[in-house]
Amino acid sequence: MSGRGAPGAGASPPSPRAKTATRLTPSEWGRYWQRPTVTTFQAHFPDNYDGEIADFWHGVFARLPAAARIVDLATGNGALLLLARAHAREHGQRFDLTGVDLADIRPRDALRGRLALFEDLGAIRFVGRTPLERTGLPPAGFDAVISQYGFEYAPPDEAAAEAARLLAPGGTLALVIHHAESALVRQAHAGLEQAHHALASQHLLEHAGRMLRRLQRARTPEARQALAADPRAQAEREALNAALRAVSARAAAPDAGGGAGFADFLLRSLRELLERAATLRRAQIIEALGVIERECRDYQRRMADLVDAACDRQDIDALSAALDAAGLTGTGCAELHYRGALMAWTLTAHRPPG
Ligand SMILES: C[S@@+](CC[C@H](N)C(=O)[O-])C[C@H]1O[C@@H](n2cnc3c(N)ncnc32)[C@H](O)[C@@H]1O
Numbered sequence: 191m192s193g194r195g196a197p198g199a200g201a202s203p204p205s206p207r208a209k210t211a212t213r214l215t216p217s218e219w220g221r222y223w224q225r226p227t228v229t230t231f232q233a234h235f236p237d238n239y240d241g242e243i244a245d246f247w248h249g250v251f252a253r254l255p256a257a258a259r260i261v262d263l264a265t266g267n268g269a270l271l272l273l274a275r276a277h278a279r280e281h282g283q284r285f286d287l288t289g290v291d292l293a294d295i296r297p298r299d300a301l302r303g304r305l306a307l308f309e310d311l312g313a314i315r316f317v318g319r320t321p322l323e324r325t326g327l328p329p330a331g332f333d334a335v336i337s338q339y340g341f342e343y344a345p346p347d348e349a350a351a352e353a354a355r356l357l358a359p360g361g362t363l364a365l366v367i368h369h370a371e372s373a374l375v376r377q378a379h380a381g382l383e384q385a386h387h388a389l390a391s392q393h394l395l396e397h398a399g400r401m402l403r404r405l406q407r408a409r410t411p412e413a414r415q416a417l418a419a420d421p422r423a424q425a426e427r428e429a430l431n432a433a434l435r436a437v438s439a440r441a442a443a444p445d446a447g448g449g450a451g452f453a454d455f456l457l458r459s460l461r462e463l464l465e466r467a468a469t470l471r472r473a474q475i476i477e478a479l480g481v482i483e484r485e486c487r488d489y490q491r492r493m494a495d496l497v498d499a500a501c502d503r504q505d506i507d508a509l510s511a512a513l514d515a516a517g518l519t520g521t522g523c524a525e526l527h528y529r530g531a532l533m534a535w536t537l538t539a540h541r542p543p544g
Pocket of ligand 1: 219291292
């Protein structure tokens with residue numbers, strides 16, 4: 191983590207930037223959280239946040255009272271609260287844990303295969319379908335309001351006012367916020383570029399769809415022979431193979447960055463489906479292709495939303511100013527590095543003791 195310091199100074203506080211992209215709907219997020227994933231960055235954090243990110247949170251938890259009431263805003267499948275449970279267990283604390291999310295979250299169902307988490311998840315109160323800027327939870331009901339990669343998705347002034355309302359006198363606010371120049375945001379840009387190349391430039395899904403329909407119809411050896419000899423089918427096969435090669439090459443290019451994961455998923459899914467096409471019914475192919483299309487769309491929407499929600503220096507100063515305006519004090523902002531890469535902003539503040 192880099193040096194802790196006051197947010198950028200300025201004569202008049204900057205006003206929060208109007209976020210322009212369309213936010214994901216609660217049902218889009220809800221669909222995402224049905225996956226057996228603890229965080230949104232499964233590839234980086236398969237078990238939960240670790241390293242310097244976990245260190246930041248353990249530092250926050252260590253300074254809380256032994257029976258602190260903690261609410262995690264935009265909790266997803268409860269990653270931070272699981273860290274809090276582990277911390278409490280290790281240090282003899284008895285935290286009371288609540289997680290709020292806009293989506294209809296059901297972490298216990300989504301993570302039912304992760305037996306080690308089952309008991310901890312059962313000890314957490316999850317409140318879905320609830321915007322963090324209007325939780326309806328009791329005023330001054332929490333000793334800590336926490337959030338990771340979530341607070342910045344809500345309107346800043348309203349989110350700040352709600353956080354201040356929820357905090358008991360002397361309570362702590364701790365946030366980990368997407369940083370506009372972080373490795374995750376760079377990866378999101380790269381993923382969006384890969385997706386655009388595969389879908390809009392190479393029309394991979396359209397080529398695959400045409401070939402899948404032909405393969406599905408060729409169910410007998412004679413029909414497959416006829417297909418192999420059909421010049422239009424040959425042209426379509428060549429177009430599909432050219433698109434597959436182009437997407438594969440783009441993903442392997444040195445400047446592909448972290449975006450290659452999307453292309454790998456798409457290529458693997460389509461190749462598997464093409465291999466099975468002759469054994470599937472038409473309706474099954476349409477459904478499987480529909481699932482892949484929806485995954486692609488959801489991925490692009492999620493990455494665009496992440497890029498839009500991420501805060502640059504001006505945004506984080508505006509958010510700090512919104513926290514001050516909401517009556518919180520001692521606002522501290524820092525950059526958080528994880529394994530040598532810039533990963534986030536941290537923002538902490540307190541409600542003055544009553
Ligand atoms: C990137 S995920 C982070 C989830 C979790 N904190 C984590 O680190 O794994 C962003 C979460 O914010 C939630 N979200 C977005 N806007 C919200 C809002 N206005 N109020 C509450 N939750 C919101 C989404 O449903 C999603 O679960």
